[in-house]
Amino acid sequence: MSTTASAPFERPAEFHVYDTTLRDGAQQEGLRLSVADKLQIAGLLDELGVNYIEGGWPGANPNDTAFFAAAAAGEVTLKNATLTAFGFTRRVGGTAADDPLTAALRDSGAGVACVVAKSHDQHVVRALRTTLEENLAMITDTVSHLVAEGQRVFLDCEHFFDGFRDNKAYALEVVRTAMDAGAEVAVLCDTNGGMLPTWVGEIVAEVAQATDARLGIHAHNDTGCAVANTIAAVDAGAMHVQGTINGYGERTGNADLVPIVANLELKYGWQLLPAGSLAEATRLSHAIAEVTNVPPSTRQPYVGLSSFAHKAGLHASAIKVDPNLYQHIDPELVGNDMRMLVSDMAGRANIQIKGSELGFDLSDRDLAAKITDKVKEREADGYTYEGADASFELLLRAELDQLPEYFVARSWRVFTQSGTDGVTDTEATIRLEAGGHSTRVVGEGNGPVNALDHALREALLPVYPVVDHFELSDYRVRILDQGHGTDATTRVLIQTTNGLRTWTTVGVGQNVIEASWEALSQAYTYGLLHSEVEPAS
Numbered sequence: 254m255s256t257t258a259s260a261p262f263e264r265p266a267e268f269h270v271y272d273t274t275l276r277d278g279a280q281q282e283g284l285r286l287s288v289a290d291k292l293q294i295a296g297l298l299d300e301l302g303v304n305y306i307e308g309g310w311p312g313a314n315p316n317d318t319a320f321f322a323a324a325a326a327g328e329v330t331l332k333n334a335t336l337t338a339f340g341f342t343r344r345v346g347g348t349a350a351d352d353p354l355t356a357a358l359r360d361s362g363a364g365v366a367c368v369v370a371k372s373h374d375q376h377v378v379r380a381l382r383t384t385l386e387e388n389l390a391m392i393t394d395t396v397s398h399l400v401a402e403g404q405r406v407f408l409d410c411e412h413f414f415d416g417f418r419d420n421k422a423y424a425l426e427v428v429r430t431a432m433d434a435g436a437e438v439a440v441l442c443d444t445n446g447g448m449l450p451t452w453v454g455e456i457v458a459e460v461a462q463a464t465d466a467r468l469g470i471h472a473h474n475d476t477g478c479a480v481a482n483t484i485a486a487v488d489a490g491a492m493h494v495q496g497t498i499n500g501y502g503e504r505t506g507n508a509d510l511v512p513i514v515a516n517l518e519l520k521y522g523w524q525l526l527p528a529g530s531l532a533e534a535t536r537l538s539h540a541i542a543e544v545t546n547v548p549p550s551t552r553q554p555y556v557g558l559s560s561f562a563h564k565a566g567l568h569a570s571a572i573k574v575d576p577n578l579y580q581h582i583d584p585e586l587v588g589n590d591m592r593m594l595v596s597d598m599a600g601r602a603n604i605q606i607k608g609s610e611l612g613f614d615l616s617d618r619d620l621a622a623k624i625t626d627k628v629k630e631r632e633a634d635g636y637t638y639e640g641a642d643a644s645f646e647l648l649l650r651a652e653l654d655q656l657p658e659y660f661v662a663r664s665w666r667v668f669t670q671s672g673t674d675g676v677t678d679t680e681a682t683i684r685l686e687a688g689g690h691s692t693r694v695v696g697e698g699n700g701p702v703n704a705l706d707h708a709l710r711e712a713l714l715p716v717y718p719v720v721d722h723f724e725l726s727d728y729r730v731r732i733l734d735q736g737h738g739t740d741a742t743t744r745v746l747i748q749t750t751n752g753l754r755t756w757t758t759v760g761v762g763q764n765v766i767e768a769s770w771e772a773l774s775q776a777y778t779y780g781l782l783h784s785e786v787e788p789a790s
């Protein structure tokens with residue numbers, strides 16, 4: 254673990270954490286944010302404590318224009334952040350004062366305008382189809398107009414790194430022109446995301462030497478180096494970092510802002526967010542993922558579900574001595590948790606730690622070894638416990654002779670019939686004993702698992718009314734021995750919720766309904782166990 258401060262130099266007196274989730278993040282394929290989504294995310298970003306929130310591009314589309322109007326009308330209150338509006342330099346041959354998109358920036362109500370300008374000579378000539386001089390005039394005119402109108406301005410230098418390699422003098426001229434016109438920061442953009450950290454470091458250092466500009470960095474992740482490139486730029490003198498939550502963005506995304514900030518706070522020892530905010534990062538990153546409706550990657554640095562999950566037996570045995578032996582930071586610093594996984598890669602230590610998390614004393618080496626062997630044996634048969642904690646607890650309790658018997662299923666049968674009207678009906682019949690009574694219940698459903706679920710619920714309700722709150726929230730089937738066709742072994746994972754707790758159980762069988770029944774009956778058993786219901790005798 255290396256949470257100690259080891260910055261190569263002091264934190265710059267002024268440092269900006271600039272979030273562009275609502276603008277560049279929204280350029281991600283498949284991501285669509287309504288005005289209400291944007292307002293909600295802006296509130297969450299402000300809670301994280303970033304300094305600037307780029308809200309979008311006013312005037313470019315009705316949604317972004319409406320977002321700035323709503324923000325100006327007080328529909329979101331920012332305590333920490335300054336709202337920033339994004340736009341480009343005035344059109345070729347026009348004037349900033351008469352340019353409708355410059356007007357939209359100016360009238361957006363945002364305290365800061367972030368203006369994107371071409372800084373690669375080839376883009377000026379080929380994409381903008383104008384002269385290098387006119388591009389500089391567009392920068393001067395736009396920046397000075399907005400500054401004169403009372404707005405602070407940052408300049409995003411588009412394609413800066415590629416431009417610097419192609420025509421260094423011109424790229425530097427763009428930076429100087431922006432500064433002379435009154436821009437506060439020249440943000441060097443790796444627009445195509447093709448840079449590597451050493452290249453970024455060298456170029457940022459050269460720009461810092463050649464100009465007196467305050468520099469920022471905006472990196473895309475096409476080489477998988479966006480966060481590293483950002484840190485390299487900071488090491489070379491950048492005092493402004495741009496990124497998005499969860500790395501959303503065009504193509505492969507932008508630099509993920511949380512690891513950038515966490516690295517600078519926890520590795521360099523720089524305070525960037527308000528005290529205590531970093532410990533909210535996991536919650537806020539997941540809350541934003543809820544709004545974007547993009548499932549968060551479990552392997553995201555710092556905030557992922559798996560960021561501090563330990564599967565290998567060797568890791569667990571050392572973690573038993575000290576968790577920090579296999580963790581680079583204390584997960585609590587970013588609001589995350591250590592998790593112990595149980596699988597065929599487990600050793601005794603995984604089982605002991607997991608058991609103790611569940612409240613069981615497995616310090617007896619032989620007992621822990623016996624349960625470890627059982628887990629490995631079951632995993633070899635196709636079960637998986639790392640994603641089915643509830644089934645692991647039931648296995649553990651069975652081995653410890655601590656599994657209450659809530660019901661005994663004597664038999665079940667499923668019958669599916671397709672009618673001439675094209676409607677398929679499914680009926681499940683279950684015979685079971687619970688609370689000293691034998692019952693036979695028929696359930697109907699739109700498929701075999703649904704019918705079995707209805708039948709089991711009906712059979713248990715008179716004895717255990719609490720099952721009325723159980724609801725199947727997810728059902729996943731996986732073929733284990735691919736190539737076997739329809740006689741392959743299948744694994745079924747069922748997720749159940751009672752509104753307060755969610756649990757996952759696993760079943761395995763050559764018959765998918767048999768596997769489903771196993772997972773389903775375990776789901777009810779686990780739910781009853783944790784509803785603190787006594788088994789009816």
Ligand SMILES: CC(=O)SCCNC(=O)CCNC(=O)[C@H](O)C(C)(C)COP(=O)(O)OP(=O)(O)OC[C@H]1O[C@@H](n2cnc3c(N)ncnc32)[C@H](O)[C@@H]1OP(=O)(O)O
Nearest residue numbers: 310313314341342343344345369370371380381382411444
């Ligand atoms: C690197 C980045 O991610 S920057 C952010 C990119 N984001 C977006 O493009 C999303 C929002 N964009 C839009 O809604 C539209 O593109 C608009 C409203 C900005 C412009 O739309 P249109 O007027 O229809 O133009 P279109 O998108 O086809 O082309 C862009 C025009 O801007 C010009 N342009 C490009 N960059 C700049 C710049 N920095 N300054 C001024 N003009 C520019 C182009 O040369 C082109 O000019 P043309 O109309 O004479 O051909």
Ligand SMILES: CC(=O)C(=O)O
Nearest residue numbers: 369409411412442444
């Ligand atoms: C400005 C911007 O988004 C880019 O250059 O990538």
